[in-house]
Amino acid sequence: MAYQALYRVWRSQRFEDVVGQQAITQTLKNAIIQNQISHAYLFTGPRGTGKTSAAKILAKAVNCPHSQDGEPCNECDMCRSITAGNQEDVIEIDAASNNGVEEIRFIRDRANYAPTQAKYKVYIIDEVHMLSTGAFNALLKTLEEPRKNVIFILATTEPHKIPATIISRTQRFDFKRIRTEDIVEHLAHILAESHIDYEDQALQVIARSAEGGMRDALSILDQAISFSDGKITMQNAMEVTGSLTFEMMDQFIQHCAQKNVAGALEMLGEMLASGKEARRLLENLLVYCRDLLIYQQAPQLLNEKTGYLTEAFQQLAAQTAPQQLYQWIDILNDTQNDVRFTTNPTIYLEVATVKLASSGGAPAIATSETSMDEQQVQQLKKELQELRQEIQQLKQTGVTAQPEAPKAPKRKPQTNGYRIPKERVFNVLKEATKQNLVNVKMVWEDLLSSLTVTQKAILRASEPKAASPSGLVIAFDYEIICQKAANDSEFGLAVHNNLSRMIPDYAPDPIFITVDSWPELRKEFLSGDHEVVVEEVFEDAGDLSLLPEEPADDTVVTKAQELFGELATIEEN
Incomplete structure (x- = not known):
C-alpha cells in the first residue's frame, strides 16, 4: 500500500479524537443524542484545527445506525463508506474550484430528493467563503427553506467574507487554535x-x-x-x-545585553546565512525574551522541557532588567509587523538588531536628565527673582508696562510626503453622481466588516467623498495612513472586489486623498472649465464652501484705516 501522510493516517474518526475542541464536540454530541440536529452548520477557525474532520464525523454520527452517546461506531458499512468518501448521500465540495452559480443550483436541485441509503443527505462545503455572490444567493434560497433530512455543513477560515444573511441561518461553531x-x-x-x-x-x-x-x-x-x-x-x-537553536539565541541576546552592536550584527548574518527565515527568527526571539521575563517573575511556570533553561539563559535572566526586556519585546514586535509588508526583511532585521544592542541605558540617562532638570529649575528661579525686582523698580518710578498683543501663531507648512493624484480625482468628478456616492455609503459598514483586521483599521479612518461609475474618491484623516493605503495594492484590490460584490454592476477603482486636500480639490474643480451640476455630484451640495469665494472689495476700508488709524470705526450695514 502507498505511503500516507501522518495527518491522513491519524485523522480524527470520533468526536473524542478531535484535539483541543472539547466544547464544540460535546455540543454536537448532545445535539445528536437529543435529536436536535440543525439543517445548517458553520465551522470557522484557523487551518488545521479540525473543521473538516468534525464535519465528516458529524455526517457519520447522524447516519450511523449503531451510534452511541453521539459517536459513530466506525464499523458499519455506512460509517466505512463515509470515511472512504464513496457514500453518495454525503457529498464533499471544494468551493475554491466549484464556486459558480451553476454548481450551487445543481446542489439545490439534488437536495430536493430524499437520501437513497443514509438517513440524512449531508453536503460539506469546504472554503465556502470562495463562493461568488450569485452562488451565495442561490445557496441562501436553500437555507431559507430547508428540506427534510438535508444537512449543510459549511467550513471556512475567513468567516468575515461570508454574507451575514448566510451566517444568520446557520449554527456557528468557532474552532480555536490548539494549545x-x-x-x-x-x-x-x-x-x-x-x-x-x-x-x-x-x-x-x-x-x-x-x-x-x-x-x-x-x-x-x-x-x-x-x-x-x-x-x-x-x-x-x-x-x-528552521528555528533558532538555543545557543544562537543565547549568544545573540548576550551581544545585545552587552551593547555589542558589531557582534550582534555578525550573529544575525550567521543566522540568515544558515537559512533562517525572517518571520521565524523574529518569532523565536520574541518567545525567548518572553520566557526570560517569565523566568524572572515566576520561574515555576517555565517548563524545563522548553530547553531554554541553559546556564546562559539563567545568567541573562539574572542580569537583565525587566524594563530592558520590555524594550526588546516592543522592538521585536514592531519589526515583526514591518517585515510583513516588505520584500527585503534583512534591512528591518539589521535596524532592529542595532536598536536591540543600543537600548538599555535608561537608568543612567534618567539620572543625568534629573540632574539637568534640577539645574534648569534653579536657573529659572534666579531669573524669576530678577524679573520681580525689575517690575518693582518700574512701579516705584511710575512706569506701567503695556502688554503686547499676542501674535498669531505661525502655521507650520504642511508636509508634502504624499502626492495627491489630482488628475485622477478630477476624472472621477467629471463623471461622478450623487447616487453612486449614496450607494457606497449604504454599504460602507458592510465593506469594513468584510476586510481583514489590518485593512479594516486602515479604512476606519476614512470616508468616501465622491463616486463615479468607474472610480471612488476616499479621503483619509491622516496623511501617513493615506500613503500606506496607496502603497498597499492588496488593500485597493480588496476594496474594489468587495464593493463589486456588494453593489450590483459597480466595480470602482479607489483613489486615496487626505481630508485636508479635499476642499481645495473641490474648489479647483468647480472653478475650472467643467460643466457639472453641483447637486448631482456632491452629497453636501448645499455647502457654500464648494464654490469659489468672491473677493471682497475692501479698498475704501483699507484706505480709511491708513488715513485715520485707530480713529476710524468700521460699521457694516
Missing part, C-alpha cells in the same frame, strides 16, 4: 503508537512551530521522522522547522 501542550501530548501519543523514539524538547519545538494547527504539526513531524535517524532529536526539529 501547545495539547499538540505535544497528541504527537507523543502518535510516536508511542508508531514505536519511534523522541526527545521531549523536539516535540515542544514542533508544536510551537505549528502555531495552533494540528495538521501543520503532523506535517512537520512527518518531515522530522524522515530527517532523523531512528530518533527525533531537538536538533532535528530545529533543522526541519
